[in-house]
Amino acid sequence: MLFRRSLRTSAAALTLLLPFAAACGTDARAESSTVTLTVGATGWKAEEAVLKYAGLDDTPYKIKWSLFQGGDQQLQAIRAGALDLASSSEIPPVFAAADGSANFKVVAVQKGATLNQEVVVPKGSKVTGIAGLKGKKIGYVQNTTAHYFLYELLKQAGLKWSDVDAKPLLPNDGLAALNGGGIDAFASYGTSIITAHQQGATTVGSGKDILSGNFLWSARDSVLNSPKQRAAAADLIARITKAYAYVRDGHLDGFAQVTADATHQPLAQARKDLTDAQAQRPTQARTVGDDTIASQQKVADVFTELGALKEHLDVKTFWTTELNADLEKAL
Known part of the structure; x- marks a missing residue:
């Protein structure tokens, strides 16, 4: 062999x-x-x-x-x-x-x-979809796929970028903020999303069919x-x-x-x-x-x-x- x-x-x-x-x-x-x-x-x-x-x-x-x-x-x-x-x-x-x-x-x-490109909410969150993020603090990785698909998901849900409090964060910082209660949701990709799920996060939106x-x-x-x-x-x-x-x-x-x-x-x-x-x-x-x-x-x-x-x-x-x-x- x-x-x-x-x-x-x-x-x-x-x-x-x-x-x-x-x-x-x-x-x-x-x-x-x-x-x-x-x-x-x-x-x-x-x-x-x-x-x-x-x-x-x-x-x-x-x-x-x-x-x-x-x-x-x-x-x-x-x-x-x-x-x-x-x-x-x-x-x-x-x-x-x-x-x-x-x-x-x-x-x-x-x-x-384009898997593991998601918007996630922490364990225990009552948010079940993108529309539920209106007025919420959302972390996202700026100038990346996360920035792009978050904007597109908000549009699909009838929301504007100004309808949420979007905060640019690096993947590791975003994970820490999600688990520490600093943000209500996090748009990210790859290992950060895998880790978020391991820590109990759930998916409320995906970039799978948005990204090329x-x-x-x-x-x-x-x-x-x-x-x-x-x-x-x-x-x-x-x-x-x-x-x-x-x-x-x-x-x-x-x-x-x-x-x-x-x-x-x-x-x-x-x-x-x-x-x-x-x-x-x-x-x-x-x-x-x-x-x-x-x-x-x-x-x-x-x-x-x-x-x-x-x-x-x-x-x-x-x-x-x-x-x-x-x-x-x-x-």
């Missing part, structure tokens, strides 16, 4: 290395060993973990993973020159580019599940200007896609255990969440297209309507197809 997996892993790694070698020259491994990508992750470094689990972490370049509470912080780090590659929902790049001097481009899209499932890879301009870093970025994004394909192909239980250990949730719950997520929308990358740009434009227009953006933002100014060719080869 181990021998079979080793053969499969080696083949997968070789498949991924070929386009990288073509992009960087015949001495790719020797030359690219000097290439380093500083990459952001939100929550618990799931991307790093899935690469290790699938045996695809032996990259011909170095990766420095940095953990953040949200994609908004990743984009702030890119703007500050502290990250080469950021992963986020459609929302953070909008705000990072709003001043018109973005030093990054969206280079690829990773399709992903487009999660964006943004690269600093300096990465796009370096052929070796650009090839490394394409290779890494493709490896993550292949790693999740490996998980779906009969290896879900093992990665559920990895997830449970990292997120401190029961194994059965971790397995259910992983199964549901991959069933709803398998994690896989795709190249930039007109439809992905249009999807983010719709999001930006909503934030203009909300007043969070001072003026109309043309999102295509910070998208590029420069990585498409490399990514297509790597995939």
Whole structure:
């Protein structure tokens, strides 16, 4: 069994290395060993973990993973020159580019599940739906999916943003405020929602059917200007896609255990969440297209309507197809 997996892993790694070698020259491994990508992750470094689990972490370049509470912080780090590659929902790049001097481009899209994107109320709350939040204090993670789906859920319930007392909070701070009685509800995502449920919170609204499932890879301009870093970025994004394909192909239980250990949730719950997520929308990358740009434009227009953006933002100014060719080869 181990021998079979080793053969499969080696083949997968070789498949991924070929386009990288073509992009960087015949001495790719020797030359690219000097290439380093500083990459952001939100929550618990799931991307790093899935690469290790699938045996695809032996990259011909170095990766420095940095953990953040949200994609908004990743984009702030890119703007500050502290990250080469950021992963986020459609929302953070909008705000990072709003001043018109973005030093990054969206280079690829990773399709992903929109589960665990919820508005929750604490144990014992009498609120059963979004309409019941009128006049209440609601925490939300600003400039993220939580900001977006909370606004849309309020509209669906016939409420305006001004009908609630919305307070921007980081995920950890929001959890503390929810449990301490500082807020009546919390709009968040990922591990913070998982933890909230473990602490007795219940769901009153979900962004599952509001969000597009487009999660964006943004690269600093300096990465796009370096052929070796650009090839490394394409290779890494493709490896993550292949790693999740490996998980779906009969290896879900093992990665559920990895997830449970990292997120401190029961194994059965971790397995259910992983199964549901991959069933709803398998994690896989795709190249930039007109439809992905249009999807983010719709999001930006909503934030203009909300007043969070001072003026109309043309999102295509910070998208590029420069990585498409490399990514297509790597995939």
